[in-house]
Amino acid sequence: MVEAMALTNLSLFRPKKTDMVYRQRQATPLKAPPSALSKILSRSAETLVATTRCGKEIKTRKARSTEQPGESTVKGARSLVLPSLGKWGDEDSLKSRSRNGSGSSRAGSVDRSTQGSTANLNADEDNINVVVRVRPVNDKERSLRERHMLEFPGKGQIICHGTTPGQKPKLFSYNVVFEPAATQEDVLEYSGIKRLLEMAVEGFSCTAFCYGQTGSGKTHTLTGPPGLVESGASPYSEDHGLVVRSFVYLFQLLQDRPDCHYILKASFLEIYNEKVIDLLNPGNSRKPLQVRWSKESRSFYVENLFMVDCEQLDDLFAVLEEGTRNRAVGAHAMNAHSSRSHTVLSVRVRGLVREQRGVACATHGKINFVDLAGSEVTKRTNSTGKTLEEANNINRSLMVLGYCIAQLSDGRKKGHIPYRDSKLTKLLADSLAGNGVTLMIACIAPTKSNLSETINTLRYAARAKKIKSKPVVKMDARDALILSLKREVEALQAENHHLRAAIHVHSDYNVDSLSQRNRGTPSIETNKLYQLPQTELVELVQLHMAENSALRQENTELFVTRDQLLRDQELLSRENERLLKKLEDVNSVCTRSPIIPARPAYSDVGSNEANIWTNTISSSNSVISS
Numbered sequence: 001m002v003e004a005m006a007l008t009n010l011s012l013f014r015p016k017k018t019d020m021v022y023r024q025r026q027a028t029p030l031k032a033p034p035s036a037l038s039k040i041l042s043r044s045a046e047t048l049v050a051t052t053r054c055g056k057e058i059k060t061r062k063a064r065s066t067e068q069p070g071e072s073t074v075k076g077a078r079s080l081v082l083p084s085l086g087k088w089g090d091e092d093s094l095k096s097r098s099r100n101g102s103g104s105s106r107a108g109s110v111d112r113s114t115q116g117s118t119a120n121l122n123a124d125e126d127n128i129n130v131v132v133r134v135r136p137v138n139d140k141e142r143s144l145r146e147r148h149m150l151e152f153p154g155k156g157q158i159i160c161h162g163t164t165p166g167q168k169p170k171l172f173s174y175n176v177v178f179e180p181a182a183t184q185e186d187v188l189e190y191s192g193i194k195r196l197l198e199m200a201v202e203g204f205s206c207t208a209f210c211y212g213q214t215g216s217g218k219t220h221t222l223t224g225p226p227g228l229v230e231s232g233a234s235p236y237s238e239d240h241g242l243v244v245r246s247f248v249y250l251f252q253l254l255q256d257r258p259d260c261h262y263i264l265k266a267s268f269l270e271i272y273n274e275k276v277i278d279l280l281n282p283g284n285s286r287k288p289l290q291v292r293w294s295k296e297s298r299s300f301y302v303e304n305l306f307m308v309d310c311e312q313l314d315d316l317f318a319v320l321e322e323g324t325r326n327r328a329v330g331a332h333a334m335n336a337h338s339s340r341s342h343t344v345l346s347v348r349v350r351g352l353v354r355e356q357r358g359v360a361c362a363t364h365g366k367i368n369f370v371d372l373a374g375s376e377v378t379k380r381t382n383s384t385g386k387t388l389e390e391a392n393n394i395n396r397s398l399m400v401l402g403y404c405i406a407q408l409s410d411g412r413k414k415g416h417i418p419y420r421d422s423k424l425t426k427l428l429a430d431s432l433a434g435n436g437v438t439l440m441i442a443c444i445a446p447t448k449s450n451l452s453e454t455i456n457t458l459r460y461a462a463r464a465k466k467i468k469s470k471p472v473v474k475m476d477a478r479d480a481l482i483l484s485l486k487r488e489v490e491a492l493q494a495e496n497h498h499l500r501a502a503i504h505v506h507s508d509y510n511v512d513s514l515s516q517r518n519r520g521t522p523s524i525e526t527n528k529l530y531q532l533p534q535t536e537l538v539e540l541v542q543l544h545m546a547e548n549s550a551l552r553q554e555n556t557e558l559f560v561t562r563d564q565l566l567r568d569q570e571l572l573s574r575e576n577e578r579l580l581k582k583l584e585d586v587n588s589v590c591t592r593s594p595i596i597p598a599r600p601a602y603s604d605v606g607s608n609e610a611n612i613w614t615n616t617i618s619s620s621n622s623v624i625s626s
């Protein structure tokens with residue numbers, strides 16, 4: 001069973017015949033050269049110039065404002081036609097072999113029937129998606145015969161058993177729990193990362209971050225076992241973590257949209273001892289970069305961060321490889337390859353053409369992979385000197401992150417969130433409570449010696465699950481303006497149609513000015529928007545605005561007409577009632593008369609001829625004559 005799973009997992013990395021990137025990859029040696037990044041930079045003079053130009057462009061842009069000046073946000077999913085996205089793998093638990101002890105359990109499988117959704121894209125607010133990954137028992141713990149303290153009852157739940165007999169077990173629930181036998185492929189499939197990548201392509205700002213104590217498997221989950229990425233291992237290796245797998249999936253997504261043009265740029269930084277270091281361009285002195293606040297986008301950004309154009313999948317791998325090689329790693333008693341810094345690998349996805357209601361737009365999506373350094377109990381890690389200083393900085397920034405999460409998750413408190421207290425929280429602010437979409441992967445160890453840290457992590461994760469964010473799509477200001485005007489035109493047109501139908505006004509009303517006006521506004525062809533000169537764009541916006549105000553005017557007139565008609569209708573029905581009352585009186589006089597015995601049949605409920613008075617005199621003639 002496990003073998004079969006492994007083979008299925010491999011299929012993700014198997015080259016497809018139609019996949020150009022894969023074919024190119026096949027043609028190049030699988031082992032990357034020592035510095036793969038330098039390979040990108042020197043691939044051709046043209047690329048070098050483009051990359052350099054791009055680097056400068058970013059610097060000047062950032063001096064003026066923030067990451068994407070002139071960007072505008074368009075309210076989340078309602079405003080955009082999103083692809084049919086997968087749902088969060090809600091309430092799923094990956095069953096491990098150890099769970100029921102029967103060798104035939106579904107190791108690394110998922111019960112698809114229970115896959116549900118907690119996150120509704122059509123809602124204004126989304127909760128942060130929180131999944132938990134439990135690492136397997138390691139050699140040291142095995143040799144010490146440490147007790148396994150966790151139980152997995154399914155439905156995204158974890159039970160932590162107490163260390164003493166009388167202690168009550170603690171129950172936690174999350175969106176998904178990956179038990180120790182879950183594979184890297186399972187994490188890609190069921191963590192919700194695919195949804196994040198799809199949203200990044202759509203223009204959302206997305207973040208996946210791993211949190212947990214030191215040695216709990218954060219780096220393993222994101223990039224695989226120590227040394228794998230730096231060794232230039234084949235991208236088809238089944239050990240690769242979420243980052244490489246996400247890159248592959250991202251390229252698949254982009255290739256599935258040949259009508260759109262995308263530009264990818266990647267950056268990689270670390271926060272080491274409260275200093276931001278560019279991992280793609282650290283320099284000999286590892287000069288720290290400044291984190292600044294942008295008034296325009298109302299978010300923090302890193303000034304002069306190096307960006308690399310990534311035209312191919314290989315370029316993304318190279319960025320990962322180069323950054324991983326430059327990041328600070330150290331050894332301590334609990335992890336021989338412990339990350340001594342928090343890292344943020346960002347891939348910006350700029351969509352140059354995408355059609356929204358006949359308008360071509362540019363979107364600015366982003367996916368961040370954040371590998372947090374692990375929280376440390378320095379007594380257990382035996383940290384001293386440099387490692388101790390690192391541990392203190394790591395713990396301090398994680399503590400600030402904890403405060404922020406606690407404040408954000410408490411819906412009643414609307415007070416100050418201390419983002420500014422650490423570089424980490426400044427850079428994660430937008431992901432935690434802004435307009436982004438966030439996936440938190442809480443990593444834990446299953447054994448007794450780690451129990452108190454495990455419970456801390458699970459509490460942290462449970463709190464994070466309560467945080468709500470409001471995802472919005474980032475796009476160019478002019479595109480957003482045109483799109484919103486278009487949308488307004490459509491809404492007004494719909495209102496106009498409705499009003500016309502309600503008051504039975506047909507094409508003769510105002511010489512059907514609506515359709516004439518529509519003809520006045522040119523429909524914008526895909527691809528053309530970017531080629532339009534500024535003056536034509538201004539003209540286009542003015543046309544839309546004119547159409548909007550004309551529609552508004554027409555709608556106001558229609559509303560007035562409708563109100564007048566409603567008033568007339570009211571008067572008529574009152575008159576009607578008065579007449580009916582009169583008829584009732586006449587009828588009662590007539591029924592009292594011995595000459596006319598029958599009752600008139602007006603207001604005959606259920607009759608198709610309701611409110612039509614029928615003179616019964618003729619029908620009672622026979623009675624009279626008799």
Ligand SMILES: Nc1ncnc2c1ncn2[C@@H]1O[C@H](COP(=O)(O)OP(=O)(O)OP(=O)(O)O)[C@@H](O)[C@H]1O
Binds near residue numbers: 212213217225335338
């Ligand atoms: N799910 C897993 N399957 C197999 N091995 C794992 C798993 N998770 C972690 N490991 C192994 O455990 C060791 C520690 O993991 P890792 O370095 O990823 O921890 P970490 O949480 O990133 O620690 P730190 O915060 O100190 O950097 C590594 O050798 C890693 O390969």
